[in-house]
Amino acid sequence: MSFYEYYNKYKNFNYEKFFNSISDDDIKRILAKDKINEEEFLALLSPKAEQYLENMAQKAHRLALQNNGKAIEMFTPLYLANYCVNKCAYCGFNCENRIKRNKLNMDEIEEEAKAISNMGFRNILILTGESAKATPVSYIVDAVKVLKKYFQCISIEIYPLTQEEYNRVVEAGVDGLTVYQEVYDEQIYDKVHIAGPKKNYKFRLDAPERGCISRMRNVNIGALLGLNEWRREGFATGLHAKYLQDKYPDVDMNVSPPRIRPHAGVFEDVYPVNDKNIVQYVLALRLLIPRIGITISTRESAEFRDNLIPLGVTKMSAESSTEVGGHTVKNESDPQFDTADKRSLDEVLNSILTKGYEPIFKNWMHI
Template identity: 30%
Template structure:
């Protein structure tokens, strides 16, 4: 009997393809890069060819192609968000995670709804507009209702007259009925990582709890989309198994979503294993990914799925994060805490957090650094609120029409941040970038951008097109 694991992920096919293209010829690499530049995506064989690149000149061509595609589709724009950990309770035994059930080295905590609202207020005070709500895979006595109430608490929170405008959610796989309830709370993206697509490795690192069920997890995004959640996010924890296998398996997962629903994931996350309290595995990854390989992963994904957002977390250092902006990253977290109550405590807590952070900069410093590099920090949530999600988003993205909205909206949301939250130094850097960016626009996007930014300068908030 075929299961979701064998239906979606064909390990033998992946193995055969990787073996065939382990040492691709220069002609094969050039052909794939030429096709990738057309921004129509790549198949398994073509992705395998790119994983086989080792020649420095061809690596340079790979990175240049990724840069071109990133700029063509997204422009100089980076979406910012913050994770909000509401609980580190967990019933699973994942060997790489500090939240695993038997780990006695961390203090367990689940925030009350009042505490969740307060943590959100602190994020709003910093200037955040997007939150990724995260919970360990076990809940207080309220059960799944705790998550639904938490989403409401985030949306209810206010600081002055500001609020969070979009909540994305990363929680345990749900039943179809539970996904419908989550959809009713007006979430943005539902995010779930398979961690590793390699079946035996998955079994080896998940020693107990519901998460041990590979099929239940890999089929979760199907249930989410069947329940009406248009945007879903996927990811792999790089370091658990061969990154080349994981990339091809991820492509199989994406292909299955596209076959069934006509659209793949809205985002792909690329977390790399970092040390975690109480985990020897996290400190010594079975398949460590070098910095060069990590940049290669980001670039290949940008070529393979050009219209899918790529998320870079604060697991990575500021240097590594900045190096991946030009390779395809379109969303980043900033000022993150990975322990419940971390924003109130105001300090990084790598002991009680899910993993160790690599980038400890506060939001304002991240924004200033990003702007100095020429990238526009964006807090826009316009597409979610105007229904440009799922297939509707892709219908605008693929012909390039979405840029007429995303560019102006990014600038107006950035202007709003500068007006209300920025330090003087960040304000001056930001204003210069906004003027330079608008000057480089043409036609409708330029007119829209100027009008939206001027409205924000006059005191209006939450303006978008």
């Protein structure tokens, strides 16, 4: 059974009725359990559970220490190109947005790699806009060959690939995959993805599983919070992560809780999501899947990121730029979105150490 079939049983689920049925005793009972099921996970996302965030935080903290210790894996993004063929209402790379487009050649990629490597990073996430014509798989493979000289861990966040293509990039040296479904509600998905190959909901939904089949070491998923009511999207993301973790136990599953940031273009149909909401979401995820990895990017403010560390964060970015070649090539393209945490790497590291955690630049490599 595919995740689409699994998730479809909640297609007509009455979330409001369910949330209204949750009592204080329900939350207390759930928090006393060693293992929770999917409906109990949804209960922890309910308005009623907001009153128990401290209890949830204490348990999530214990589980995070048991399963992940006090290590925070560090990475930075490297944008290779921003050409895109999709018309997505919420994205700065929207093909109809009049932004400066750019694509790095292999020499420029090596220049970026040297600059990032000299900062100490050994874990990198490479990104492109979604254009198989501008950045074909062959281009990604060639870029990975360059990057392998400088980094032990290379993850990709590009357009969804076929099974054969994922096998190809894994063979080239890619060991991590990030694919955000953006929004799990199929009707909203169709509405905000106006045109382009990204409009294919099922092909994107199945991409993380294709990555697992290709033996990616880690797979990162998430919904872009703000495109739909956050509780529903958080629930769908948790279900997706658990489905993949249970089916592919050798893969390290990660979830990111990104929310919409300012970007080129205008998109005003945003559902509210605040810091407290994200905290509740992160805590509930940890209680559903105790070993889950949780990534917090520089979309979030410095203060908020620091406060999330003890709650189970396992991976953080630093020195982030969403411009193509943003570490060495300045003002040659427009960013995908604005970052909120603009601290230097040293400042981020000091904050992590102050919290009693250890920043890790390398924790795995090919043998």
